[in-house]
Amino acid sequence: MQLEQMYQEIILDHYRSPHGAGLRDPFDAESFQINPTCGDEITLRVRLDEGKVAEISHETLGCSISQASASVLTDLVVGRSVEESMRVLTAFQEMAQGRGQVEPDEDVLGDGVAFAGVARYPARVKCALLGWMAFKDAVVRVSGDVPGTAGGTSDGKDAT
Amino acid sequence: MTAVDTPAAASALDVAAVRADFPILSRTVRDGKALVYLDSGATSQRPRQVLDAEREFLEQHNAAVHRGAHQLAEEATDAYESARARIAAFVGADPASLVFTKNATEGINLVAYAMSNAATAGPDAARFTLGPGDEIVVTELEHHANLVPWQELCRRTGATLRWFEVSPDGRLDLDSDPITERTKVVAFAHQSNVLGTVLPVAELVRRARAVGALTVLDACQSVPNRPVSFTGLDVDFAAFSGHKMLGPSGVGVLYGRQDLLAAMPPFLTGGSMIEMVRMEGSTYAPPPQRFEAGVPMTSQAVGLGAAVDYLSAIGMDAVEAHEAALTGRALDALAEVPGVRVVGPTDLVDRGGVVAFVVDGVHAHDVGQVLDDRGVAVRVGHHCAWPLHRRFGVAATVRASVHVYNTPAEIDALVDGVRAAQKFFGVA
Numbered sequence: 001m002q003l004e005q006m007y008q009e010i011i012l013d014h015y016r017s018p019h020g021a022g023l024r025d026p027f028d029a030e031s032f033q034i035n036p037t038c039g040d041e042i043t044l045r046v047r048l049d050e051g052k053v054a055e056i057s058h059e060t061l062g063c064s065i066s067q068a069s070a071s072v073l074t075d076l077v078v079g080r081s082v083e084e085s086m087r088v089l090t091a092f093q094e095m096a097q098g099r100g101q102v103e104p105d106e107d108v109l110g111d112g113v114a115f116a117g118v119a120r121y122p123a124r125v126k127c128a129l130l131g132w133m134a135f136k137d138a139v140v141r142v143s144g145d146v147p148g149t150a151g152g153t154s155d156g157k158d159a160t
Numbered sequence: 161m162t163a164v165d166t167p168a169a170a171s172a173l174d175v176a177a178v179r180a181d182f183p184i185l186s187r188t189v190r191d192g193k194a195l196v197y198l199d200s201g202a203t204s205q206r207p208r209q210v211l212d213a214e215r216e217f218l219e220q221h222n223a224a225v226h227r228g229a230h231q232l233a234e235e236a237t238d239a240y241e242s243a244r245a246r247i248a249a250f251v252g253a254d255p256a257s258l259v260f261t262k263n264a265t266e267g268i269n270l271v272a273y274a275m276s277n278a279a280t281a282g283p284d285a286a287r288f289t290l291g292p293g294d295e296i297v298v299t300e301l302e303h304h305a306n307l308v309p310w311q312e313l314c315r316r317t318g319a320t321l322r323w324f325e326v327s328p329d330g331r332l333d334l335d336s337d338p339i340t341e342r343t344k345v346v347a348f349a350h351q352s353n354v355l356g357t358v359l360p361v362a363e364l365v366r367r368a369r370a371v372g373a374l375t376v377l378d379a380c381q382s383v384p385n386r387p388v389s390f391t392g393l394d395v396d397f398a399a400f401s402g403h404k405m406l407g408p409s410g411v412g413v414l415y416g417r418q419d420l421l422a423a424m425p426p427f428l429t430g431g432s433m434i435e436m437v438r439m440e441g442s443t444y445a446p447p448p449q450r451f452e453a454g455v456p457m458t459s460q461a462v463g464l465g466a467a468v469d470y471l472s473a474i475g476m477d478a479v480e481a482h483e484a485a486l487t488g489r490a491l492d493a494l495a496e497v498p499g500v501r502v503v504g505p506t507d508l509v510d511r512g513g514v515v516a517f518v519v520d521g522v523h524a525h526d527v528g529q530v531l532d533d534r535g536v537a538v539r540v541g542h543h544c545a546w547p548l549h550r551r552f553g554v555a556a557t558v559r560a561s562v563h564v565y566n567t568p569a570e571i572d573a574l575v576d577g578v579r580a581a582q583k584f585f586g587v588a
């Protein structure tokens with residue numbers, strides 16, 4: 001059955017008890033993102049402290065993949081420098097958009113590698129990226145630009 | 161034409177024979193699973209007869225229609241106009257009142273843009289002009305295709321958009337009627353692409369007409385599935401798409417009452433739609449040519465002609481009865497599954513063959529993924545009816561929709577898959 005490849009146990013665990021769920025104060029920036037194809041929404045808040053991601057909190061109205069992804073994002077970037085977190089974001093995005101051809105690096109992505117199976121389902125890639133695009137957008141709102149990434153297009157929110 | 165759910169009509173449809181006409185239905189998906197295609201509301205599959213008609217046209221008669229005096233040009237024009245005539249007969253209309261468009265979306269936009277062009281198109285077009293103080297009425301259940309063009313028309317002209325609301329059981333709330341003397345257009349779906357609800361067209365036409373407003377019917381989900389006569393319904397305009405009625409994509413139809421089309425200014429301009437062109441200015445051909453600028457889609461129109469021949473041979477009463485039986489089976493079976501809630505009417509009264517539902521504790525995307533893994537193709541999301549989903553307090557629904565080729569066993573596969581999704585996500 002292919003279903004287990006996509007819904008790996010790690011993903012289901014994060015979905016059942018998501019980290020960072022529930023909006024918290026104080027925060028430096030908030031981003032609201034929607035997936036126009038299905039109407040899923042995320043509101044994500046970021047608090048930065050001396051160049052590090054101090055806290056992420058989010059409210060996600062979406063499928064298991066988008067919820068689990070926001071949870072994994074929280075685990076992966078909190079405590080890292082903004083620049084490092086953008087490198088993780090880029091790696092996650094490359095994997096998610098890689099159609100299953102990109103071998104993910106577990107050292108960088110941790111639990112995020114569980115989303116490699118999602119990359120085989122193009123319709124679900126946006127679900128996996130929704131929280132990450134909100135994070136990127138929130139960071140831009142705080143710092144004015146995104147350190148460590150080229151260009152500014154957030155592929156998670158283009159309409160199809 | 162009588163539309164009754166008689167068993168005789170239902171048994172008139174030999175599903176096995178029908179299925180044999182659709183090559184795609186015998187393919188497998190996701191590692192060898194039989195395809196269970198329950199997404200015809202998004203786009204339907206095409207029978208061999210349609211594919212053959214397109215191929216035969218392209219292999220034997222292809223040329224630019226309405227241009228050139230050679231034999232192929234004549235044959236191509238005949239094929240194109242013959243398709244128009246047969247499609248017109250299928251929807252109870254005169255061929256001169258049928259404009260070929262790319263799809264229903266373009267048909268509705270054609271009317272909306274013609275109305276904004278009316279402001280500068282002289283006295284004949286005055287009846288189409290809109291401005292501040294005028295109102296356009298739609299409903300809360302519209303597909304974006306019959307909502308956004310009217311929002312845009314309001315923005316361009318200063319008119320105001322108003323809408324009918326939807327009641328909790330998924331019917332149009334006729335008491336929320338915003339139609340007044342200010343109303344200039346009333347645009348509404350014949351059948352909701354989410355709820356399956358069939359709207360009370362006669363009543364809406366009566367109310368619109370009482371204040372002199374034009375009616376625009378979105379017939380995307382009705383023409384493919386039941387007998388429809390635009391002249392019988394007495395609407396002013398109507399639009400539908402070929403790809404939802406066993407025909408090709410890239411072709412749709414705008415119907416307009418002939419006196420209205422005759423007075424309406426063009427939307428797209430250029431070749432084929434002119435009467436006389438000088439450097440200083442041009443005059444335009446009578447309808448329908450006035451609204452078909454450029455070389456049109458031709459093999460697609462021919463294919464759509466073949467699709468209505470195919471549907472007519474089965475009989476639209478039989479199609480309607482077949483779909484009603486499948487819809488009833490789905491509604492009954494889903495009602496037996498705890499935690500499943502149908503969004504829309506739960507009986508077959510004024511209801512067509514799309515069934516949208518939510519599963520408590522499992523997001524529609526996740527239900528759809530489990531179904532897909534079992535070969536069952538449905539649509540998940542807001543189905544281009546976002547305000548309607550908001551009205552029901554849900555971000556997304558699962559939608560199954562049927563057509564002539566679906567079987568009771570496929571409905572059972574859907575329901576089994578829904579139970580499997582509940583099990584997989586631990587909510588049952």
Ligand SMILES: Cc1ncc(COP(=O)(O)O)c(C=O)c1O
Pocket residue numbers: 201202263264265266303305306349351352353378380381401544
């Ligand atoms: C009710 C309704 N209206 C309009 C449309 C738009 O049709 P199309 O995309 O073919 O223009 C659809 C189909 O998606 C529909 O179901």
